[in-house]
Amino acid sequence: MAIVETRNLTKIYGRQIACREICLSVEEGQIFGLLGPNGAGKTTLVKMLVGLVYPTQGEALVAGRRPWDSRGRREIGFLPENFRLHEWLKGEELLVFHGRLAGLKEKEARRRARQVLELVGLDKDGGKMVAHYSKGMQQRLGLAAALVGNPRVIFLDEPTSALDPLGRRQVRELLGALKQEGKTIFLNSHLLSEVEQVCDRVAIIHQGRVLAQGSLKELIMGPTEVKARVGGLKPELEENLRRRYPSLRAEGSHLTVALNSKEEIPHLVAYLVAEGLRIYEITPRQNSLEEVFVKLVGEGEKLECG
Amino acid sequence: MALFTFREAWRKKVVIVVGVLTLGFLVLYGTGLHFIGENLNWQANSLEYMQGILVFVLGVYFAGFLVAGLSIMSAVGSISGEIENGTIPTLATRPLSRSSLLLGKFAGQAAVLVTYAAFFFLALAGLLYWQVGMMIPGLLPALGLFVLEPVVLLAVAMLGTTRLPTMGNGILAFALYALAVVGGMIEQIGALLDSTSAVYAGVITSLLLPTDSLYRRLVAEIVEKVPASPHMGFVNPQHFLGPFGSLSTPSDWMIVYTVVYIVLALAAAVYLFNRRDI
Numbered sequence: 001m002a003i004v005e006t007r008n009l010t011k012i013y014g015r016q017i018a019c020r021e022i023c024l025s026v027e028e029g030q031i032f033g034l035l036g037p038n039g040a041g042k043t044t045l046v047k048m049l050v051g052l053v054y055p056t057q058g059e060a061l062v063a064g065r066r067p068w069d070s071r072g073r074r075e076i077g078f079l080p081e082n083f084r085l086h087e088w089l090k091g092e093e094l095l096v097f098h099g100r101l102a103g104l105k106e107k108e109a110r111r112r113a114r115q116v117l118e119l120v121g122l123d124k125d126g127g128k129m130v131a132h133y134s135k136g137m138q139q140r141l142g143l144a145a146a147l148v149g150n151p152r153v154i155f156l157d158e159p160t161s162a163l164d165p166l167g168r169r170q171v172r173e174l175l176g177a178l179k180q181e182g183k184t185i186f187l188n189s190h191l192l193s194e195v196e197q198v199c200d201r202v203a204i205i206h207q208g209r210v211l212a213q214g215s216l217k218e219l220i221m222g223p224t225e226v227k228a229r230v231g232g233l234k235p236e237l238e239e240n241l242r243r244r245y246p247s248l249r250a251e252g253s254h255l256t257v258a259l260n261s262k263e264e265i266p267h268l269v270a271y272l273v274a275e276g277l278r279i280y281e282i283t284p285r286q287n288s289l290e291e292v293f294v295k296l297v298g299e300g301e302k303l304e305c306g
Numbered sequence: 307m308a309l310f311t312f313r314e315a316w317r318k319k320v321v322i323v324v325g326v327l328t329l330g331f332l333v334l335y336g337t338g339l340h341f342i343g344e345n346l347n348w349q350a351n352s353l354e355y356m357q358g359i360l361v362f363v364l365g366v367y368f369a370g371f372l373v374a375g376l377s378i379m380s381a382v383g384s385i386s387g388e389i390e391n392g393t394i395p396t397l398a399t400r401p402l403s404r405s406s407l408l409l410g411k412f413a414g415q416a417a418v419l420v421t422y423a424a425f426f427f428l429a430l431a432g433l434l435y436w437q438v439g440m441m442i443p444g445l446l447p448a449l450g451l452f453v454l455e456p457v458v459l460l461a462v463a464m465l466g467t468t469r470l471p472t473m474g475n476g477i478l479a480f481a482l483y484a485l486a487v488v489g490g491m492i493e494q495i496g497a498l499l500d501s502t503s504a505v506y507a508g509v510i511t512s513l514l515l516p517t518d519s520l521y522r523r524l525v526a527e528i529v530e531k532v533p534a535s536p537h538m539g540f541v542n543p544q545h546f547l548g549p550f551g552s553l554s555t556p557s558d559w560m561i562v563y564t565v566v567y568i569v570l571a572l573a574a575a576v577y578l579f580n581r582r583d584i
Contacts, residue, residue, distance in 0.1 A: 088313075098400070
């Protein structure tokens, strides 16, 4: 069941189109990554989904309600990009305040505040003023604030931007733990490796348009290149091979062939063997998300709503 | 939210700074009263009684500046400041409507400011009683009008903060307040000199921001209850107060207008905030 769904969601600021006819669907319990270069429209899209920005046209539903319906926001947690927290509060006070705003009773808010402080590794720092937190600690406290209301969907806009490699790893582990609890996570990031490591599904956005979306496997499938180390290659045999595989390149005993998909690899192997070649090694080269991303952003073709 | 607002003011040292400033003001005022009281024969002479009233309304007039400054400073960035420094997205995505967020902030700040204004007003009256022995007539209605002044300013600043940047809103609020103060002075001097045009100029500025009219009505509430005296003859006691008096007194309708003004300013603030992208 889709917990986040958008249909032709569009936001226009004056003459600038920030998001254009965006259609997304995120199933409950998934980690969904929204990937795009800086200025692609990721933050505007997330802001529309959490009710901070009103769309110019189109529809969005989060946990069954329109995002600007405050009742539906009980189900969401949000960590904005470049956020600041009320620095004159202590860490735990801030979380209790956010818990109360999220609709928790005082006692429950205190219990949740301690729980999420522990979850983000700040259980010993809850009594400190937020102003005395380092940037990384503030980022983790922001994450705790997003979680304190026990939401079903958590929107994280560049959650690791202020963190060191260790902190990033902790956040990735935390996202995994939240997924285990059945939470849905909508992760906004321009860091390919981060998205690649944690997300079940990914959408690629560029210049306000969604270029592709699907599971990581679906996105990185497609044309692939195979390298083979063979024995017994003769010039006339090479000509035969090139007629069947025009992209073939031969360097000594190494052949490189471009195939439309990995499904064609067994047919290639069978053909080489049938032609009398001895095969010592076959290496299919995996497309990376980075390659897919660069290719899609370069082509810039928009994905139509299904 | 009121507790949250007070805690914010406390932690940001606003309470201490304002407390010290207010104490300084009261000490200076009390010292003045002490020396004035030695020579003021207010019980025997109604003209001197009016001088005692003048000293009190002067204190109230200048205390109004401090209260107004605090009101504007605390409200101008309520929304715009939180947007500018990036603290509002985590609040505005909570399950509470934007109107609740805005009105909650207003209620919290109004509670703090009304308490402060009431304390200030009663401290002035208390000092007068302590140093001079005079009890101000019509104290309660005057108090009610005095505490309404910061609420008016708060409502205007709340309206501005939903659309304008903090700096722009602050300048606008202070400019409006200055306009109301100057307009009020012109109105009273106009009344003293029988200049209808000058009185109208004051009425117009009071319609733009009805803070000075609250002060004038406050003075009228006090002076109306001054006991009649043969020393006064046919002279209007307001004449003794000069430009700090209320020779041109706002009507009951002006009070109604002020309440409607507050409600409309808040309604407009909610309307604008509800439609704003954050």
